Amino acid sequence: MQCLREGRTTVGYPVDHIIALADGGTDDDDNKETLCQPCHDAKSAREARQRA
Template sequence: MFSANPLCVACEKLGRVTLATQRDHIVSLGEGGADVPGNTQGLCDDCHEAKSLAEALRGRRLPPR
């Protein structure tokens, strides 16, 4: 994955060039995302941590399924 897309996609959107270090699920598994290549992206440590925190906070606010 990193060989095909070595940069953090979140940083790229902000005009920054940062190497991806984390394999991330675009739609988290906890929110119904599939564990397939099409649902993954590369993120740097900082962006992955921020995204994971946001997902955890959303999970606390959502009613049970």
């Protein structure tokens, strides 16, 4: 989980694609992780900006 990599323990809820499907990621389990909602929202916003 991203939060754990940053030293925070939080409840993960949304299952997120590590590499977004829109960026060529797969639906395989090894391309998924749970994120807390703030991390999920921030990652989604970054990905949307990068695609724009």
